[in-house]
Amino acid sequence: MTTRLDLKAYDIGTEITWCAGCGDFAILRGLKLALAELGIAPHEVLTVSGIGCGSKLPDYINTNGYMTIHGRPLAIATGAKLANPDLHVLVVDGDGDAYGIGGNHFIHTARRNPDITHIVENNQIYGLTKGQYSPTSEPGFVTTTSPDGAIEAAVNPPAIALTMGATFIGRAFSGEPKHMAQVIAAGIQHRGYSLIDVLQPCVTLNKVNTYDWYRSRLYHLEEDSSYDPSDRVAAWEKANEWGDKIPVGIIYRKDGVAPYEDHVPALRGGNPVSRLAEGKLPTVDELDALKAQFT
Amino acid sequence: MDYLQFTNEVQRLGRLATREEAEAVTYSVLRAVSEVLPMADARDICACLPAELSGFLEPRCTEPDPEFDINTFLGWTMGSIDAVMLPDRSIGGMDLMASYAPDEATRRCQWVFGALKSCLESGQCDVLSECLPDDVKGWFAEA
Numbered sequence: 001m002t003t004r005l006d007l008k009a010y011d012i013g014t015e016i017t018w019c020a021g022c023g024d025f026a027i028l029r030g031l032k033l034a035l036a037e038l039g040i041a042p043h044e045v046l047t048v049s050g051i052g053c054g055s056k057l058p059d060y061i062n063t064n065g066y067m068t069i070h071g072r073p074l075a076i077a078t079g080a081k082l083a084n085p086d087l088h089v090l091v092v093d094g095d096g097d098a099y100g101i102g103g104n105h106f107i108h109t110a111r112r113n114p115d116i117t118h119i120v121e122n123n124q125i126y127g128l129t130k131g132q133y134s135p136t137s138e139p140g141f142v143t144t145t146s147p148d149g150a151i152e153a154a155v156n157p158p159a160i161a162l163t164m165g166a167t168f169i170g171r172a173f174s175g176e177p178k179h180m181a182q183v184i185a186a187g188i189q190h191r192g193y194s195l196i197d198v199l200q201p202c203v204t205l206n207k208v209n210t211y212d213w214y215r216s217r218l219y220h221l222e223e224d225s226s227y228d229p230s231d232r233v234a235a236w237e238k239a240n241e242w243g244d245k246i247p248v249g250i251i252y253r254k255d256g257v258a259p260y261e262d263h264v265p266a267l268r269g270g271n272p273v274s275r276l277a278e279g280k281l282p283t284v285d286e287l288d289a290l291k292a293q294f295t
Numbered sequence: 296m297d298y299l300q301f302t303n304e305v306q307r308l309g310r311l312a313t314r315e316e317a318e319a320v321t322y323s324v325l326r327a328v329s330e331v332l333p334m335a336d337a338r339d340i341c342a343c344l345p346a347e348l349s350g351f352l353e354p355r356c357t358e359p360d361p362e363f364d365i366n367t368f369l370g371w372t373m374g375s376i377d378a379v380m381l382p383d384r385s386i387g388g389m390d391l392m393a394s395y396a397p398d399e400a401t402r403r404c405q406w407v408f409g410a411l412k413s414c415l416e417s418g419q420c421d422v423l424s425e426c427l428p429d430d431v432k433g434w435f436a437e438a
Binding site for chain 1: 356363366367369370371376377396397400
């Protein structure tokens with residue numbers, strides 16, 4: 001039986017520098033709620049991020065953390081998962097990091113299917129660099145780098161993930177923290193790559209996709225009893241629904257697919273990190289010698 | 296109090312240059328309040344307000360999200376703040392506006408709360424206050 005943990009277990013006390021009202025606060029809280037609900041202790045989690053406002057998150061949560069270079073958290077996370085398959089590996093990054101700079105990693109991680117939970121803070125703008133249009137900005141979106149409006153079509157993350165063979169695709173809204181936490185928890189429980197695209201208002205720089213804008217458009221897939229998230233064709237329709245109506249919830253899931261690490265021959269002997277702990281840990285001198293090779 | 300008087304009161308409390316600004320602030324704060332009000336309480340409170348404001352307070356979800364906290368509340372309020380023309384007083388790694396936006400958003404809530412309190416009876420104020428996220432309760436009390 002799972003023992004629910006106290007949310008305080010994930011508090012770290014670092015000063016948070018997000019703008020007041022930023023959707024990232026709710027995502028941070030939603031992630032803590034999901035981990036607490038699932039009874040996953042901080043030391044059992046690795047949170048990996050890239051660059052951007054939302055990518056500051058590992059600094060604000062008491063788990064193992066790794067902030068890597070722009071667009072590369074999925075690659076780092078895959079490596080970490082292979083090194084220690086027992087770890088719950090989460091990636092938290094923004095739409096620019098995930099779908100722009102890291103777009104190639106997104107595609108290949110979806111088809112590779114490692115057991116990684118990928119939470120994308122999708123605010124449709126580059127916030128940290130003060131407001132340039134992002135891969136998910138809609139055509140016509142005016143920013144400092146698109147003064148006449150964005151020209152190209154927006155990336156459709158759920159549709160790309162579905163096309164590339166992702167086994168779990170969810171979407172949530174940061175204005176509904178409880179529902180978002182449930183979708184994140186379902187993603188963490190899923191064995192395989194799970195994409196959770198969180199629609200998150202940038203209250204400072206995106207005055208189009210506001211809380212109000214989303215509230216008038218969102219509906220919950222769970223409220224439609226006829227919707228079956230294991231139906232790939234139905235999921236494709238939902239993944240492409242955007243505009244006057246936007247679905248949130250679990251868009252697609254395919255359970256029972258062995259994740260990437262189950263197929264890696266080098267892991268058949270067990271968890272490499274656990275094996276190290278069984279008396280094969282390097283000594284301090286050995287580690288110093290190793291470090292010396294890089295100085 | 297009618298709609299015009301309500302927004303005039305918000306404009307006066309906030310020393311806002313235009314009534315349009317006061318309307319935008321009123322809308323954003325009341326929409327945030329609508330997210331935390333259960334349907335029945337919203338109905339009682341709307342009955343005491345001008346019809347235009349009742350539309351702002353009408354709940355759009357079946358029940359309030361219990362995890363709706365101060366930051367999500369502020370998110371709605373921040374929608375009425377124009378960041379583009381404001382000076383960037385950020386330092387070091389601080390985000391644009393992060394250093395002063397909470398104060399500005401808090402004040403905006405209090406202007407609307409001040410006008411709201413003048414329309415409601417004390418019992419209704421208590422009900423409304425009880426529904427607000429913990430930290431926001433204090434702003435309501437001080438308004």
